[in-house]
Amino acid sequence: MAQAAPDLILFNADIRTMDPLRPRAEALAVKEGRLTAIGRDDEIRALANGRTKKIDAGGRLALPGFQDTHIHLQDSGTDFSSSANLEECRTVEQFQTVLRAFAARRPDDPIVRGTGWYSGIFGAHNLDRAMLDAAVPDRPVLTYASDGHNAAINSKACEAIGLDASVADPENGKFVRDAKGVPTGLIYEDATEWVRRRLPKLPLDAYYDGVRFGQAHCNRHGITGVLDALVRERHMKVYCDLDRAGELTVRVRATAKVNPDETVEGALERLDALRRGFKTPMAQVHSAKFFLDGVLENRTAVMIEDYSDTQGGNAELFFEREQLRQLFIAFDAARYQLHVHVIGDGATRVALDDIEAARQANGAWPSLHQLAHVQVIDPADIPRLRELGVVANIQPLWARCEPSVTEVALPMIGEARGRWMYPWRTILDSGAPYAVSSDWGVSTLNPFAIMQVAVTRRPEYRKSNYPAFVEEECLTVEQVVRGYTTRAAEVAWRAEETGSLIPGKFADLILIDRDIFTIDPYEIGGTQVDLTLLGGREVHRAAGFAG
Incomplete structure (x- = not known):
């Protein structure tokens, strides 16, 4: 025939x-x-x-087709399609000009939103409600940092949500305060969620448009598959609806967040409902997301030893240790992949310890549990990635001499630990499984800009005469391409059908x-x-x- x-x-x-x-x-x-x-x-x-x-x-x-296995597709697509884009702002004046112009173009928005400001430049020293009031004094303003861990609001927003000196910091969150204890408008970690819940919501249609915007941006850069790194029921409804309508142009795996205040039983029940109830050929939940710490920029990264600068101190883990161990064991037993946010070497060690506990309790299976970011790792823990079959999900764009690294992170952790910041080549040479991703909208999703930084350890707009960041940790083009193709398909649990060009x-x-x-x-x-x-x-x- x-x-x-x-x-x-x-x-x-x-x-x-x-x-x-x-x-x-x-x-x-x-x-x-x-x-x-x-x-x-x-x-x-x-x-x-x-x-x-x-x-x-x-x-x-x-x-x-490339696959980005740590990306906030729906939320970032929605942010960039409905907010002032603050990514290019490098001064207070630029920030205010962009925000003011955006507000003028959208006079009917009940809240003025902005996204993408750089926490290596903007922070407690220059970003507060007064700075935002000077740009938009007549409506609430909510602006997010590119890293998603920091936000800032103006006086109208503080008034609208009742944020004053009497409001206590929420668990795993912080309101930056002045000398009198009054919130300045700068907010960290889970305090951003406290604020978001109290401000006017976007209409649901905005999220459908956000996915359309985000997936078109992906397709223009060669991305055909993603792992959305934080979803709730709304995210999955939007993805599944778009798939049923034939509108999805990327394959979506998703990781659903587990909260520190949930019981093991409650978290499992909630994620099981998401996994069962929202599943289409192109969109489904495959993993449980855990934030073990925050970021170095706001001193919420958990280190093994205290910070090295004059302020010193350390951050606390976002979960109680025994609670976290039981959650890892339970979700591993229920055959979820674990997708774990770790920045500090202390958080990385805790994650490896508790993944090892889950493996001992449930036996080994091809889970390819992921540690996302791994900004700092103790060299003694690098071999454990291979031994436990744990994926290092890396964002090579960040491994460059930029203010967030040279002026913020390195002084905090010191030279000795700084050598083990973003040690990608050492991790790959150890035989650890890995994937390459962007964390968009924290930074660009362009795989080729990311690839250039991965192989040069210099900003993508610099040449060889610019200082490299720990140059011995450069990757090869082949390693990065595999991190976006075969390796990415494996960690997204779709290697049988994607990741390489093979008949079938x-x-x-x-x-x-x-x-x-x-x-x-x-x-x-x-x-x-x-x-x-x-x-x-x-x-x-x-x-x-x-x-």
Whole structure:
């Protein structure tokens, strides 16, 4: 029986399949969303008939679609589509100008929202309600830092929610206060959630639009799969509704947050309901999210030893130790992947200890539990990642000489521990499983800007004459690409159908405008994606690509 003609063929391409059995090819064929053949141009073109769509790659590099396994797709898409974008602001005056202009364009918004300010520049010394009042005095203002761990509100917002000196700090949160104990408007960690719940809510439609905005941004940068790093019921409703309507253009795995005030039974019951009740072919919950600490910028990262600067001290773990151990054991037994936020080396050690306890209680299984960020790790703990099969989910963009590193983090932890900040090459060389991700909207989701920093340890807008941050920890292009493809597919539990270009898998692939494996590494960040296919369907085509 003759093989049915493919729906689509791609030819005249330099295909890197990420399949060790057939690493390179020239052409491929797609039928009903899946790859059916891969090989030489003449072989694949012979399979086509008059109804087959034909794409001439023009010699471009083709790769599996990238997967970002730690990204806040829905929330960041919503933020950037409904808020003032403060990412480029580097002075108080710029911050105020952007916020003021945004408020003027949206006079009917009951609250003026902003997102993306840089906590390496803005903080208790220059960001408070008075600074925001000078930009928008007549409506509540809520602005988030790019890291999501800090926010700032103006006087109208403080009045609207009743935030004054009498209000105590919530658990795992802090209101920055002046000398009289009055909140300044700057808020840390879970205090941001306390504020958010008391201010006017966005309409549900804004989140559907946010996903549309965010997934289009992903597709333009070659991303076909994500792991949304913090979801609740609203997130999953939106994702599943969009999938049923045929509107999703990224594959979504999701991790649902477990709160420190929940019982083991209550948390399991809630996440089980999410996992059962919100599941479509393209969207589902697969992991439980735990924040063990905060960030160095606001001194909520948990270290093994106290901070090294003159202020000293340390942060407290966000969970009680025995409670955390029991939660890890219970969720591991229920076959959830654990997705654990760790910044300080103390939080990293606790996470490894309690994952080891879960393994001892329940036995080993291919969970690929993830530690997200791992900003600082004690070198004695690095071998444990491989031994326990724990994934280091890394964000290489942050490993560069920028104010948040050189002026904030390093003075806090000192030179000795600073050597083990973002030690990516050492972790990979240890044999630990890993994935590469962005944490968008904390920072850009552009995989090629991230890749350039990963292989140079310098900001993507700098060249080789700029200081590198611990240069011996540079990665290779191959390692980063695998961190976005085969490795990412494994940790998202979809390696059987995605991550490499092999017949039978989904035709999720990208064409890019340069060979990132051979060019000057300082040119990688400028890479443009000319075509993105999801299941053989075009979800992005650059204006200049006519293939």
